[in-house]
Amino acid sequence: xxxxxxxxxxxxxxxxxxxxxxxxxxxxxxxxASRLSVSPMAMYxxxxxxxxxxxxxxxxxxxxxxxxPDDTLPWERWVEQAAxxxxxxxxxxxxxxxLLGSLPVGQQAIAVTDAFVTKLCEAGFTLEQSLQxxxxxxxxxxxxxxxxxxxxxxxxxxxxxxxxxxxATRGEGRSNTGGPGIPGExxxxxxxxxxxxxxxxxxxxxxxxxxxxxx
Amino acid sequence: xxxxxxxxxxxxxxxxxxxxxxxxxxxxxxxxASRLSVSPMAMYxxxxxxxxxxxxxxxxxxxxxxxxPDDTLPWERWVEQAAxxxxxxxxxxxxxxxLLGSLPVGQQAIAVTDAFVTKLCEAGFTLEQSLQxxxxxxxxxxxxxxxxxxxxxxxxxxxxxxxxxxxATRGEGRSNTGGPGIPGExxxxxxxxxxxxxxxxxxxxxxxxxxxxxx
DNA sequence: ACCTGAACACCGTTCAAGT
DNA sequence: ACCTGAACACCGTTCAAGT
Numbered sequence: 323x324x325x326x327x328x329x330x331x332x333x334x335x336x337x338x339x340x341x342x343x344x345x346x347x348x349x350x351x352x353x354x355a356s357r358l359s360v361s362p363m364a365m366y367x368x369x370x371x372x373x374x375x376x377x378x379x380x381x382x383x384x385x386x387x388x389x390x391p392d393d394t395l396p397w398e399r400w401v402e403q404a405a406x407x408x409x410x411x412x413x414x415x416x417x418x419x420x421l422l423g424s425l426p427v428g429q430q431a432i433a434v435t436d437a438f439v440t441k442l443c444e445a446g447f448t449l450e451q452s453l454q455x456x457x458x459x460x461x462x463x464x465x466x467x468x469x470x471x472x473x474x475x476x477x478x479x480x481x482x483x484x485x486x487x488x489x490a491t492r493g494e495g496r497s498n499t500g501g502p503g504i505p506g507e508x509x510x511x512x513x514x515x516x517x518x519x520x521x522x523x524x525x526x527x528x529x530x531x532x533x534x535x536x537x
Numbered sequence: 538x539x540x541x542x543x544x545x546x547x548x549x550x551x552x553x554x555x556x557x558x559x560x561x562x563x564x565x566x567x568x569x570a571s572r573l574s575v576s577p578m579a580m581y582x583x584x585x586x587x588x589x590x591x592x593x594x595x596x597x598x599x600x601x602x603x604x605x606p607d608d609t610l611p612w613e614r615w616v617e618q619a620a621x622x623x624x625x626x627x628x629x630x631x632x633x634x635x636l637l638g639s640l641p642v643g644q645q646a647i648a649v650t651d652a653f654v655t656k657l658c659e660a661g662f663t664l665e666q667s668l669q670x671x672x673x674x675x676x677x678x679x680x681x682x683x684x685x686x687x688x689x690x691x692x693x694x695x696x697x698x699x700x701x702x703x704x705a706t707r708g709e710g711r712s713n714t715g716g717p718g719i720p721g722e723x724x725x726x727x728x729x730x731x732x733x734x735x736x737x738x739x740x741x742x743x744x745x746x747x748x749x750x751x752x
Numbered sequence: 753a754c755c756t757g758a759a760c761a762c763c764g765t766t767c768a769a770g771t
Numbered sequence: 772a773c774c775t776g777a778a779c780a781c782c783g784t785t786c787a788a789g790t
Contacts, residue, residue: 372784
């Protein structure tokens with residue numbers, strides 16, 4: 323007996339490790355396989371395509387982020403926490419961001435949607451409003467992470483000249499040498515926690531919606 | 538005389554053509570070069586790296602989108618039009634979306650920021666508020682385009698079985714076979730023009746801010 | 753059922769060389 | 772200054788073959 327046969331989960335696990343080390347953009351069938359000391363072709367029995375591996379890995383990533391807040395919270399706090407949870411999970415692994423729009427929506431993502439809509443319907447919103455609210459929040463979260471990721475790329479590029487060893491192993495991709503062109507006020511503004519900007523606006527708008535329905 | 542020497546603009550032009558035909562994700566140094574019947578290595582004199590070519594192409598794309606609305610509009614309409622302009626430009630070339638967060642912020646992007654902040658400051662917002670508003674709008678636009686792009690991938694994937702010729706030349710990337718798992722209500726909700734969801738919430742919140750400052 | 757090795761058609765980028 | 776050709780170290784994926 324050479325070794326226990328590898329299953330889907332083992333590959334997803336290895337993929338998540340590779341992603342944590344070098345980022346989604348540098349994951350390859352070959353480096354995931356070599357982490358398991360296996361031929362790259364072994365994976366094609368479980369994942370017909372690299373995208374299938376990525377989709378399964380994203381599912382696992384979402385599942386582990388456990389982004390659904392405590393059900394006893396009032397809806398405003400619940401929504402805020404859910405949004406922050408998504409935002410922070412994505413900030414921990416910024417390299418997912420570019421794929422968010424192109425990978426299929428999986429079961430885990432649908433479960434989060436369900437929880438969100440259910441919570442808001444219980445709070446008195448219509449199903450229509452709840453869905454709108456969900457997408458508005460997702461939009462703000464994704465947008466905030468994009469801005470954050472854009473800032474991140476710029477600061478690590480600046481740090482690259484000083485410290486090259488770490489950035490060589492972690493990379494995170496692009497060079498982003500556009501720093502000089504950005505006005506100072508904009509620079510410092512980007513340093514803020516991006517989610518604090520759009521989210522309160524959304525929540526205020528939702529409160530107004532609920533108020534209006536009551537009268 | 539063999540041929541007029543190629544300059545940066547010629548390469549950017551060719552890159553935009555390649556992007557229009559096969560999408561940003563399938564642009565390569567080699568296919569841009571071959572469109573100009575030139576060795577791939579010729580480009581490295583003008584663009585030290587593929588990312589430099591992409592950044593220059595994005596600048597040109599933004600410049601051509603001409604997203605800054607008529608200055609005589611009241612600020613609410615101005616903001617709405619600017620946001621729609623960005624949204625529609627990006628929807629025309631969805632393949633830019635994944636790179637938005639990782640490419641450097643260029644002069645064109647800064648010009649748009651400036652116009653936006655100036656307009657809102659004139660309308661009575663503080664500089665701080667104007668910047669916040671700008672980023673909130675950007676967040677919503679990017680988020681909306683991401684959702685739109687996610688929907689697009691799904692419907693073209695479904696159309697692929699029926700009509701393979703066009704999708705083979707345009708591609709747009711990923712397979713996205715997650716259709717079956719998505720509830721019908723969610724499906725039909727995604728068909729809406731995504732920007733109509735979050736944007737009004739942001740504008741309402743901004744109106745409230747201005748109202749509050751006046752009292 | 754699961755894995756391997758060799759091969760194909762691609763990448764970005766470097767380097768030495770040409771005009 | 773601008774361009775070329777060959778080469779290096781990678782990709783995703785296919786295919787025929789092994790256990």
